Amino acid sequence: MIIKNGLVYQEDKTFSKKDLYIEDGRIVESADQVTDRTEVDAEGLYVLPGLVDVHSHGAVGCDFSDGDLEGLKKILAYERSCGVTSYCPTSMTIDTEELRRIFKAMGDFTEGPGMAHVAGINMEGPFLDVDKKGAHLAEFILAPDAGFFRECNEASGNKIRLVTLAPNVEGAMEFIREVRDEVVISLGHTGADYETAKAALEAGANHVTHLCNAMLPLEHRKPGLIGAASEDEDCYAELISDGIHIHESMVRAVFRMFPGRVVLISDSMRATGLEDGTYDLGGSSFKRDAPGSDKSVAFRLPCDPALDWVAVFEAPIDLMSFCTLHRAVTSNAVALCGLHQGPLDTYLRENPHLKQIVLCLDADGPG
Numbered sequence: 001m002i003i004k005n006g007l008v009y010q011e012d013k014t015f016s017k018k019d020l021y022i023e024d025g026r027i028v029e030s031a032d033q034v035t036d037r038t039e040v041d042a043e044g045l046y047v048l049p050g051l052v053d054v055h056s057h058g059a060v061g062c063d064f065s066d067g068d069l070e071g072l073k074k075i076l077a078y079e080r081s082c083g084v085t086s087y088c089p090t091s092m093t094i095d096t097e098e099l100r101r102i103f104k105a106m107g108d109f110t111e112g113p114g115m116a117h118v119a120g121i122n123m124e125g126p127f128l129d130v131d132k133k134g135a136h137l138a139e140f141i142l143a144p145d146a147g148f149f150r151e152c153n154e155a156s157g158n159k160i161r162l163v164t165l166a167p168n169v170e171g172a173m174e175f176i177r178e179v180r181d182e183v184v185i186s187l188g189h190t191g192a193d194y195e196t197a198k199a200a201l202e203a204g205a206n207h208v209t210h211l212c213n214a215m216l217p218l219e220h221r222k223p224g225l226i227g228a229a230s231e232d233e234d235c236y237a238e239l240i241s242d243g244i245h246i247h248e249s250m251v252r253a254v255f256r257m258f259p260g261r262v263v264l265i266s267d268s269m270r271a272t273g274l275e276d277g278t279y280d281l282g283g284s285s286f287k288r289d290a291p292g293s294d295k296s297v298a299f300r301l302p303c304d305p306a307l308d309w310v311a312v313f314e315a316p317i318d319l320m321s322f323c324t325l326h327r328a329v330t331s332n333a334v335a336l337c338g339l340h341q342g343p344l345d346t347y348l349r350e351n352p353h354l355k356q357i358v359l360c361l362d363a364d365g366p367g
Contacts, residue, residue: 002034006042015046050085054162055122055210055238055265057090057281059272064089067102069109076115078273087116088161090267092281093125093136096148103156120161123152124209127175128189129166134214135281136189144175153183164209166190167200167225180204186238187225189214197228201235210267211237211254212246230257238265 001022007015020027021034028034057063059078062071072089079087089106091099103121111118126142127149133141142148144165153160162184165172168191176185180203187200188209193216208229216224229235237258241251245267255262266272271279 001036001038001040002031003040003042003047006045006047008047009049020047048083050116051083052086052119053079053084053116053266053268054088054119054263055090055124056087056268057092058270059268061270061274063092063270063281065092065094065098065102067098067105069105072109073112073115076111076118079116080114084116086119088120088122089118090122090124093128093133093140095140096126096142099126099152100155103152103160106159107155107157118159121156121159123149123160123163125164125189127163127165127169127172129169129191131191132166132189132214134189143169144171146175146178149175149179149183162186162207164188165200165205166192167205168192168196172200173203176200176203176205187229190225191216192225194223194225194228197225198231201228201232206232206235208235208237210240210245210265211258212250213240226257233261236261236263238263238267240265240267 003020003022005017006020008018008020010016019031021031022028023034023036031037056075056079057065058071059075062068062074064072064075075089076087079085091102106118106121109118125136126140127144128136128141130138130141149160149163160183163179164186165175166189167173167176167187179185184207185200185205186207186209187197187205190197192200208225211226211229212218215226216222218224218226229237235258237254239251239254239262240246241264246254269279269281271277
């Protein structure tokens with residue numbers, strides 16, 4: 001395939017108008033290396049590497065915590081259809097035996113054609129603060145337990161890339177020190193104050209689970225986890241930029257507070273891609289009601305992050321802000337999960353699943 005006339009995303013985070021040549025799912029150097037010479041005219045479109053979603057529970061009626069691999073395949077196919085080509089299925093806080101079963105099932109899992117690549121597993125529970133549990137069930141919340149984490153990780157084939165931890169619960173600091181070299185420790189679902197959060201970051205945590213949600217707010221005398229994380233230049237922060245979880249002004253503020261360290265996530269659930277109705281998440285029921293639309297922004301995947309940004313916040317997208325958004329859904333996620341420690345372009349060359357092309361946005365703006 002040959003993609004012609006597109007504005008192609010470059011290593012230096014700019015765009016350049018050029019043709020792309022694709023052979024067997026990989027970008028090659030010239031037209032001479034292409035067997036299928038089907039042409040796609042991308043005039044007026046940005047051309048991007050595939051997007052990465054590191055925090056998503058499910059879609060199209062399926063949830064990772066169902067423990068159904070056929071259901072996971074449906075999720076991965078849906079994600080791929082939205083331009084997400086690398087994905088971290090995310091667990092909920094459920095019965096420990098069920099968690100063991102789910103992670104064990106992932107040990108030999110391989111995605112098929114037309115699906116997003118599983119880049120690793122995001123273990124969101126059960127080491128949470130019961131007072132900030134959100135949709136997680138209190139009866140299954142556990143104290144931090146390095147042994148249980150390692151048991152789950154080993155069962156999964158060492159595929160767990162992130163684990164959420166409330167740093168204010170007993171045993172949290174010991175957990176961080178013990179496993180910080182084995183997994184990305186993400187602080188979240190917590191009532192931690194500034195001092196506790198700062199201590200956890202100094203101990204080895206370097207990520208925040210859906211910043212602003214399920215944590216203390218940023219206050220001028222009590223900055224909490226948000227304040228502590230903003231000061232740590234090695235800390236990445238997830239953000240649900242859907243216009244519902246967080247006010248538009250706070251979203252803009254977060255991009256200023258965490259320059260180059262925002263990771264846009266969907267945190268999607270099984271209702272994503274379906275009609276309005278009542279759906280389950282981790283054993284709790286939620287009603288999806290999207291007035292005037294058959295698809296709720298709250299459950300939409302970041303398939304067109306720039307379009308979503310404009311639609312929700314009515315903010316103009318210039319080239320620099322668009323590059324910032326793309327970094328927040330691709331290269332930051334690659335870096336934080338430890339998927340690759342070098343330049344993004346090297347990772348793209350080595351991993352063809354990220355080489356899928358997304359024709360993302362009309363270069364003249366949405367419309």
